[in-house]
Every structure is written in structure tokens, then in C-alpha cells.
Amino acid sequence: MQKSSTASRRLLKEYKQLLTDTPDGISAGPIDENNMFEWECIIQGPDGTPYEGGVFPAILKFPSDYPLNPPTMKFTTPLFHPNVYQDGTVCISILHPPGDDPHMYETAAERWSPIQSVEKILLSVMSMLSEPNPESGANIDACKMFRDDLPGFKAVVRTNIRQSLGL
Amino acid sequence: MHSPANYHDYTEPTGTTDGVMTPPQDDSEDLQQIDDMTVYKLTRELQDNEANKRSLIGSKLPLSVLANEYVDPSFKNKIESMASNGLYYRPIRGDGNCAWRAVLYGLLDLIGSNKEQCQLMKSLLQNYHTMILDEAGFEKIAYEDFIDSFYEILDSLIAQGPQYIESNSFLENTELQNGSIVCLRFITSAYIKTHSDSYEPFLEGESIDSYCARNIEAFSVEADHLSLAALVSALAVVSLHISYIDGSNTESETIHILNPDYYVDQTDFGSIKLLYRPGHYDLLLDP
Structure with a gap:
């Protein structure tokens, strides 16, 4: 499919806005400024969570009809989390349009629509790190551990963080 | 009121064979291995492929053509009775945006041969409709590109006249049409948010x-009745005349007329006619 000019125009505007006003703990932008459809973002683990001190890079891939449809987001270092698949793909409601989601949650959680933005996704990911949702799990092992063995869960997360930081 | 994206509910009329999905082969063992995400992706792809085989906005055809596609008398008789009034229709792609796309085309068709009305629509978008968006708290960065898509269509309509919306540069322009549909969706949402009591x-x-x-x-996501009522009031320049066709025993269609709460600056471009069959809208046109 041809990359739409509406999509790249919108992504450029969002990038500029993020450059001037970046939320704490987040940085994001296109990997190559000639291709607005693939971004890298870096998320710092929020303080007071098992992810504190961690730095998590991820790739955002935008569809050619963005923002009609949402991007996908995939962490590129191991992130043990109930709402992140083992391959790093993030599974939260804002990345799915209504009625369009494998877990069919009936919650009033925010879904994708063209009024959303990269910034809103990244903020949702920050709150996902602070408050995992084991009810709509992507990583079943992480869900079980988070529910039944929180100290063990935290230990796995901490080990992953130390490894990814090369410690 | 949860209404899922029921945009694939549109059932083919009995008697046609295209667009029929082939059932998957029975590999039940393999099927047990695949996870929810894969099932979802495959289903989505299949649905998109089916929808993409149809034109966004199909050619203008006499309604008798549609009647001939039906065997079921409850549908066939109603469409035939409408066809006897000389009505035409344009089939609209069943991708969840059909009502919105039909209204978009219907509006352009109403004003296309009158440059002043096209200019007026542009200035209403720029002033009146943008004001509703701002009032409802929509961010400019989120809506401006979609208003631009609508402008671009209106500019071409002014420059080229009514043949523009008959040309492939419009009919096959997914980006401009879909952008304008989002514009219609946003002003409808903004209207509801600024008139929440109603x-x-x-x-x-x-x-x-x-x-x-x-x-x-x-x-x-398919428009429900409330969304269409709000769309009419948000546009504030047209009414909607919807003919409902279903499998009931009645001889003729059921008609609903949706009028706006008010016409902005007494601007009334006329009535857009839609044909509704369960799960799907098409556009009706006079000869």
C-alpha cells in the first residue's frame, strides 16, 4: 500500500510536538527522518515499581493509514510484564480500535481512534508499567506470577533489567 | 450500549455468489495450537480482503438491479416497490464506514452542481464546524488534517464541477474520502459532547x-441510529431520509426522516437518501 501523505504529515507534526514538550521518562522519534513510519522510543521504568531504574527501548511501527489505525509497539529488550508478549509486543487497549481486539475486554478502557496520539500511547505504556493488568494477559507466566508470587515476579523483572543494562 | 464493530454483518443477497467466504479446511489439531492473537489477525485479514474487493463507492445503478439480486420475497418486493418510483442506488463498501461514506457522497452530490453552495460548505467547515470541535475540546493537531481532506474535495468540486465526484480521482481516493469521513465523525462527536443533555x-x-x-x-465502526441523528444535527445543512428494508412481512419499506435540530444560517441543501438493509447502508439517488 502506498504510504499516505496525510499519515506522514501527521506523524511529523506529532514528532515536532514531542520534541518541544516531552513527557517525563519518555523519548521518541523516527529512526530515520526520511521514514516517518518507524520510530524508536525509550521508556524509563517508573519510580516505585519493579521496573524502576530500567531503560526500555521499543520500536513503533505505523500503518500507512495512521491515525485511522494504531501503530504496533514492540520492546526490543526482554520485558517481563503481564501485558507484553514474550516477543516484546505490547498489548494494551489503546493499541486496539473498539471491537477489534483479541481479548475482547468489555472495559471502558481507552481504545484507539484518530484522536489518540503517540504521546497518549506512551503515557498509557507508562501506566501499564505502574499498574499491570493481569485480567487481559499477553504473557500468561507473568500474569500468574504477578498474581500468585509477587516477590518472584519482581525478581525476574530485576534480573532482566540488570542483564539489559549489562550489569 | 456496546455496539461492536459489526461492519462485517452485511450479508450478501441470496442469489449472488461473489464475496462468499470459503470455510477453512478442517485442521482442528493445528487450530488448537494457534493463539488468540493469530486467530484475530487471520479473521481481520479475511474480513479486510472481502471488503476490499468492493468499490468504495460503486456505480449508479437502477434499484431494479438490486431487486433482481434477491430471491427472498420480503426483501425483493420492498425493493421492487421502491424501484417502481425510478430510484437509483450506489452500493457503498461494507467496511464499517458505509453510512458515513454514503452521507459524504450524498452531500457532495447535493451541492456539486452549485459552486456557491460548495463555497458555503467550505466556509461552514472553517467557521461553524471548527467552532464546535474547539468547543468540545478536540485538539487542533488531531482534527486539522481531516478538515483539510474535506476542503480538498470541495476545492476540486468547485474547480471541476459535478463530474469530479464521478471521476476515479475521487471515487478511488481512499485517503481523501476516509479523511473526510473522520472529519464527519469528529464533528458528530463534538456535537454530541456539546449537546450532552439531549x-x-x-x-x-x-x-x-x-x-x-x-x-x-x-x-x-458502523454508525447506529443515534450517531446518524447527531451527524445530521452537527452538519446542520441537510436532512436524512432512510428507507429500511428487512425480512418482515410488510409490503413496503419503513421510512425514517432525520432532521437537524436547526439549519445553520437557514442553509438547507436538501435531503440525502439512504437505503438500509440489516447491517449495511447504501446511497439512494434520484434518476
């Missing part, structure tokens, strides 16, 4: 914001 009682406890996000702002 709409809240119909939402069965769901909040206005949640209803708008799930049913209106999200692309490819």
Missing part, C-alpha cells in the same frame, strides 16, 4: 465520552 438519556448509563470514542471517533 443525548445522555439514550446511552443507557454509558458516558458520553465513552460512547463517542467507541462508536463515532473510532474509524470503521
Whole structure:
């Protein structure tokens, strides 16, 4: 499919806005400024969570009809989390349009629509790190551990963080 | 009131064979291995492929052509009775945006041969409709590109006249059409948010914001009756005349007329006619 000019125009505007006003703990932008459809973002683990001190890079891939449809987001270092698949793909409601989601949650959680933005996704990911949702799990092992063995869960997360930081 | 994206509910009329999905082969062992995400992706791809085989906006055809596709007398008789009035229709792609796309085309068709009306529509978008968006708290960065898509269509309509919306540069322009559909969706949502007292009682406890996000702002989610009523009031320049066809025993179609709460600056471009069959809208046109 041809990359739409509406999509790249919108992504450029969002990038500029993020450059001037970046939320704490987040940085994001296109990997190559000639291709607005693939971004890298870096998320710092929020303080007071098992992810504190961690730095998590991820790739955002935008569809050619963005923002009609949402991007996908995939962490590129191991992130043990109930709402992140083992391959790093993030599974939260804002990345799915209504009625369009494998877990069919009936919650009033925010879904994708063209009024959303990269910034809103990244903020949702920050709150996902602070408050995992084991009810709509992507990583079943992480869900079980988070529910039944929180100290063990935290230990796995901490080990992953130390490894990814090369410690 | 949860209405899922039921955009694939449109059933083929009996008697046609195209667009029929082939059932998957029975590999039940393999099927047990695949996870929810894969099932979802495959289903989505299949649905998109089916929808993409149809034109966004099909050619103008006499309604008798549609009647001939039906065997079921309850549908066939109603469409034939409408066809006897000389009505035409344009089939609209069943991708969850059909009602919105039909209204977009219907509006352009009403004003296309009158440059002044096209100019007026442009200035209303720029002033009146943008004002509603701002009042409802929509961010400019989120809506400006979609207003631009609508402008671009209106500019071409002014420059080229009514043949523009008959040309492939419009009919096959997914980007401009879909952008304008989002524009219609946003002003409808904004209208509901700025007139919440009138709409809240119909939402069965769901909040206005949640209803708008799930049913209106999200692309490819089918319009329900309330959304269309709000669209008409948000546009404030047309009425909608909807003919409902279903499998009931009645001889003729059921007609609903949706008028705006008011016409902005007494601007009335006329009435857009839609044909509704369960799960799908098409556009009706005079000869």
C-alpha cells in the first residue's frame, strides 16, 4: 500500500510536538527522518515499581493509514510484564480500535481512534508499567506470577533489567 | 450500549455468489495450537480482503438491479416497490464506514452542481464546524488534517464541477474520502459532547465520552441510529431520509426522516437518501 501523505504529515507534526514538550521518562522519534513510519522510543521504568531504574527501548511501527489505525509497539529488550508478549509486543487497549481486539475486554478502557496520539500511547505504556493488568494477559507466566508470587515476579523483572543494562 | 464493530454483518443477497467466504479446511489439531492473537489477525485479514474487493463507492445503478439480486420475497418486493418510483442506488463498501461514506457522497452530490453552495460548505467547515470541535475540546493537531481532506474535495468540486465526484480521482481516493469521513465523525462527536443533555438519556448509563470514542471517533465502526441523528444535527445543512428494508412481512419499506435540530444560517441543501438493509447502508439517488 502506498504510504499516505496525510499519515506522514501527521506523524511529523506529532514528532515536532514531542520534541518541544516531552513527557517525563519518555523519548521518541523516527529512526530515520526520511521514514516517518518507524520510530524508536525509550521508556524509563517508573519510580516505585519493579521496573524502576530500567531503560526500555521499543520500536513503533505505523500503518500507512495512521491515525485511522494504531501503530504496533514492540520492546526490543526482554520485558517481563503481564501485558507484553514474550516477543516484546505490547498489548494494551489503546493499541486496539473498539471491537477489534483479541481479548475482547468489555472495559471502558481507552481504545484507539484518530484522536489518540503517540504521546497518549506512551503515557498509557507508562501506566501499564505502574499498574499491570493481569485480567487481559499477553504473557500468561507473568500474569500468574504477578498474581500468585509477587516477590518472584519482581525478581525476574530485576534480573532482566540488570542483564539489559549489562550489569 | 456496546455496539461492536459489526461492519462485517452485511450479508450478501441470496442469489449472488461473489464475496462468499470459503470455510477453512478442517485442521482442528493445528487450530488448537494457534493463539488468540493469530486467530484475530487471520479473521481481520479475511474480513479486510472481502471488503476490499468492493468499490468504495460503486456505480449508479437502477434499484431494479438490486431487486433482481434477491430471491427472498420480503426483501425483493420492498425493493421492487421502491424501484417502481425510478430510484437509483450506489452500493457503498461494507467496511464499517458505509453510512458515513454514503452521507459524504450524498452531500457532495447535493451541492456539486452549485459552486456557491460548495463555497458555503467550505466556509461552514472553517467557521461553524471548527467552532464546535474547539468547543468540545478536540485538539487542533488531531482534527486539522481531516478538515483539510474535506476542503480538498470541495476545492476540486468547485474547480471541476459535478463530474469530479464521478471521476476515479475521487471515487478511488481512499485517503481523501476516509479523511473526510473522520472529519464527519469528529464533528458528530463534538456535537454530541456539546449537546450532552439531549443525548445522555439514550446511552443507557454509558458516558458520553465513552460512547463517542467507541462508536463515532473510532474509524470503521458502523454508525447506529443515534450517531446518524447527531451527524445530521452537527452538519446542520441537510436532512436524512432512510428507507429500511428487512425480512418482515410488510409490503413496503419503513421510512425514517432525520432532521437537524436547526439549519445553520437557514442553509438547507436538501435531503440525502439512504437505503438500509440489516447491517449495511447504501446511497439512494434520484434518476
